[in-house]
Amino acid sequence: MSDPTRTYLDFERPIAELDSKIEELEAILARNGEDAPDAAEEIAKLRQKSADQLVALYSKLDAWRKTMVARHPERPHLKDYISTLVSEFEELSGDRRFGEDHAIVGGTGRIGGRPVVIMGHEKGNDTQSRLKHNFGMARPEGYRKAIRLMDLAERFDLPVVTLVDTAGAYPGLGAEERGQAEAIARSTERCLTLGTPLVSVITGEGGSGGAVALASANQVLMLEHSIYSVISPEGCASILWRDGARARDAAMAMKITAQDLIGLKIIDTIIPEPVGGAHRDRTGTMKKVGEAIETALSSMDGMDAEELKKRRRERFLTIGRSLLEG
């Protein structure tokens, strides 16, 4: 289906060309259908071709192309997930210490009728909202708000759901001054000491410590074309080769895709995306994410705080060790 507002990624150029051709033909057909008897047939053919190419392209995305998809501006973001999946949502703000950080948004609500605390990174979707949310790059206040919300969840025995989509924690002067490292460390620690179920979904970019601070969970789910990495491919390339342009090589070398990470037991479940990525069927993707969250939460029904903490501990301690045995 052609969509004039769609943002095509670089590697999608052949599809963009086909789609624009389809669009032209559709316009001709609409203007003078009788004078263009072959147009309808041609459109059908091109549509099939475009669809086939999309399937072919997306069935073998490499780590760098997945990075592009994970960062796609039309990919569903936290606020979309909340409005689609969460009922009775009330946003809670502020860290009660210094300020409010819009890069992490969270609050109380219900997913599939189940009361939860939900939070995650929000990148924004236009210039104004991107600036407001600081492109999803949180400052210490964001992580301290996350800690506060986990405290609240524990107090009322509510499961916690976190959606992770960040390039990383914000590397700014004020963030350093107010203890960015300490805030991240404490947030990770809070995840690990939480006495209620914690489910994380990497929905886009899982960037470094800024992601781990929300994703030290009982179960870590990942959308099919998301990435999760210790440093951004650009950052890795600029350190290893002193050349950020070699980001593609770095992305491949670091094994950042869901398909790589499930083998390393770093994530537990891959949530499939529609052909052509989450942004081509936003609602369908979000519903799948919702179902996966509900399944994950149900699997922990009836577990007490000690059991949940023990399982989380074992989950993380096993990572890496299992590779030695194997």
Place this chain on the structure above:
Amino acid sequence: MSWLQRLTPPGVQRMFEKRDTPENLWVKCPVSGEMVFNKDLEAGYHVTPAGHHMRIGPELRFKYLFDSSWTTTEIPEVAKDPLKFKDDKPYTSRLAAARKKTNREDAMAIAHGAIKGIDTTVIVQDFSFMGGSLGMGAGEAFIKACDVALEKRTPLVAFTAAGGARMQEGALSLMQMPRTTLGIQLLKDAGLPYIVVLCDPTTGGVTASYAMLGDVHLAEPGALIGFAGPRVIEQTIREKLPEGFQRSEYLLEKGMVDKVVHRKDLPETLGNLMRVMMKRPAPGTNAPAKAEPAEG
């Protein structure tokens, strides 16, 4: 190898190779530029007359820290290069080079001994091993140190020094942030002190995990400590950073560090802290402490 070296016959090359003898006699202080006699440096805790704390490895650290002798614990074996990582060189050859250079398996060393009479487990991060980077080896070693402290019921003192996570192990390195945090949790549950001594430099994922989760944070003077490195911050905010930014004294002022301690005073400060936290008798008194040490 430079073009000149390539063109020079090996016999001639050898004539110009560095000789062992006079090389390490004098060391230049990076602060004052003053030349310091190496023997003086060793006798003075590797702190130059200008007060600059030179980076030191685990062996010197143990020597300056423990009352007399200490025993070391081997760090656990980990999976070797599971990502088959290669940049200009394969990760395995970088690892082999670092191992040869430092004579240790990874960027951590664990020892156990007495500090001012207090039985203590110590873990030291070795910056000279691939920038001290935190990968599976260092992470597993940290957890091991927590286990040793727990088993011997001693405090754990961690000397941190690292650029951050080890990129060559990808997300497996990233996972060391929660994994080391779980190690610390064992000590907290058991009521055992965990004290961090931040050394130059401590940045990235190391600062954002076990380096900032101590019951007490000490720092050596002038150490660079932060989450993002100064270069990254300057690129982000597009301005020069103020003098002293992200140094120990700055962190003290901002409330992230309890005390900046000269290397020679570390045993005493650590001793004082641990004696009180472990409710041990004051030095010079024979009477037992009033309360029992915390039980797990």
